[in-house]
Amino acid sequence: MVIWDTLCFHSTLCCGDNAVFFGNYQILFQTADIGLLFANIVPEVCLFVILHRKSARLVQELILIKVRQVETVMNNTEFKKIVQEITSKYGFMYCKKNYYYNSDKIIVVINLQKSNFDNSYYINYGFYVKDIHNDLQYPKNNECDITGRFLNETNKGIYQLDTMNAEELVVSLEKNILNSTTVSSIT
Structure with a gap:
């Protein structure tokens, strides 16, 4: 604004x-x-x-x-704080550097991956089917049965902190999280 x-x-x-x-x-x-x-x-x-x-x-x-x-650019701390607020709002719990959402049959995992090349992050997600594997309570993203990456409107799968403001981040996160929790409630 x-x-x-x-x-x-x-x-x-x-x-x-x-x-x-x-x-x-x-x-x-x-x-x-x-x-x-x-x-x-x-x-x-x-x-x-x-x-x-x-x-x-x-x-x-x-x-x-x-x-x-002029809107200031976002730093890592602000980015992580916004992610924490939005994920908590939708029932995710933070543990072992990941965000977890437990339903009856699926665990949804969200994790942040910092880019090595610039001031940006990838937000990865995964679905862990409990009926197939019942041994892990907190699976990592690479242990999930289905994995993917959140998309945003401007830069596809990368969240560039230098060009993104807080409002854009919130809108993108809510859209992606609603999609992931809808999938977990359907199954």
């Missing part, structure tokens, strides 16, 4: 090329004296280069700006 606020402040700007960092805020200057504004959005920080028409002078004026809050 994008939040816009209109702010008014008195500012001193140096002419020429100025790089200004505003954390997670994108600043749009609206004034006749500022010729050009280039914004390069970098993860977690917005970099702004302001070019002024008149060189070697300080410009001091009242500037009306709009501030747009």
